Amino acid sequence: MPSISVPLSSEIVVTSPTVGQLIVFTGPSGVGKGTLLRQLLKHHPDIQLSISATTRQPRPGEEHGKHYYFVSRPEFKAMVEQNQLLEWAEFAGNFYGTPRQPLEAMISHGNVVILEIELEGARQVRATLPEAQQIFVLPPSLQELEDRIRQRGQDSEDAIAKRLARANVEIEAAEEFDIQIVNDNLERATRELEKILFTPRALKEEHPPSPQETQLPT
Numbered sequence: 001m002p003s004i005s006v007p008l009s010s011e012i013v014v015t016s017p018t019v020g021q022l023i024v025f026t027g028p029s030g031v032g033k034g035t036l037l038r039q040l041l042k043h044h045p046d047i048q049l050s051i052s053a054t055t056r057q058p059r060p061g062e063e064h065g066k067h068y069y070f071v072s073r074p075e076f077k078a079m080v081e082q083n084q085l086l087e088w089a090e091f092a093g094n095f096y097g098t099p100r101q102p103l104e105a106m107i108s109h110g111n112v113v114i115l116e117i118e119l120e121g122a123r124q125v126r127a128t129l130p131e132a133q134q135i136f137v138l139p140p141s142l143q144e145l146e147d148r149i150r151q152r153g154q155d156s157e158d159a160i161a162k163r164l165a166r167a168n169v170e171i172e173a174a175e176e177f178d179i180q181i182v183n184d185n186l187e188r189a190t191r192e193l194e195k196i197l198f199t200p201r202a203l204k205e206e207h208p209p210s211p212q213e214t215q216l217p218t
């Protein structure tokens with residue numbers, strides 16, 4: 001386990017996550033998963049993000065090997081057939097998957113690793129690695145989710161429609177996850193995420209979040 005220095009929250013002082021080395025971070029497209037993780041990594045650069053393979057086209061600014069491994073459909077199919085992916089799923093018309101080997105290497109080196117993946121992949125990881133901690137990020141409302149996807153300005157109308165349709169299904173599954181975070185205010189939600197990762201599990205169970213914190217959006 002790496003030594004990771006003190007988090008933002010003034011109430012909690014610990015030196016490393018105590019809840020396991022693999023963290024699955026899920027939630028509907030546009031809810032702010034990537035944004036939250038970028039905030040988290042500013043304070044905890046030792047935490048590793050798994051780099052997924054995808055058949056989606058790169059967005060402006062996205063780099064092969066940094067944001068994703070951008071592969072063709074035949075290449076993705078070969079990865080699946082060769083059992084190179086820990087999990088994979090089709091999402092909004094493209095395929096996404098977690099390369100197994102780099103993940104295993106990061107974990108064997110004692111790193112804390114986060115998978116930012118959609119619902120079906122998260123379910124696959126839960127089945128194969130039930131010890132992984134599973135976190136679901138909720139939007140404050142469906143309207144805010146749509147506003148965020150549109151404001152990001154990266155997706156076609158067709159892609160937005162597919163992502164929003166899928167969001168309804170994903171949000172209904174939020175309670176399958178160990179923990180739900182509402183990404184309302186970015187700073188507050190980042191602090192909450194940090195607290196979850198750096199608080200001993202027993203303490204969380206003694207002090208579950210209030211119903212208001214976990215309320216599903218309408």
Ligand SMILES: Nc1ncnc2c1ncn2[C@@H]1O[C@H](COP(=O)(O)OP(=O)(O)OP(=O)(O)O)[C@@H](O)[C@H]1O
Nearest residue numbers: 029030031032033034035148151152183184185186
């Ligand atoms: N708390 C917040 N308040 C307002 N806007 C936010 C907040 N968090 C993220 N955003 C904005 O919402 C948009 C979507 O965020 P982001 O790309 O991080 O979502 P995502 O969940 O990673 O999406 P995807 O799953 O499609 O990759 C971005 O424009 C981001 O700046």
Ligand SMILES: Nc1nc2c(ncn2[C@@H]2O[C@H](COP(=O)(O)O)[C@@H](O)[C@H]2O)c(=O)[nH]1
Nearest residue numbers: 029052088089091096097098116117118121
């Ligand atoms: N099952 C998996 N889902 C993944 C993986 N990498 C990313 N994702 C999820 O896909 C959607 C869309 O991502 P985008 O970058 O096209 O907006 C989003 O929910 C990601 O979390 C993966 O390896 N496996």
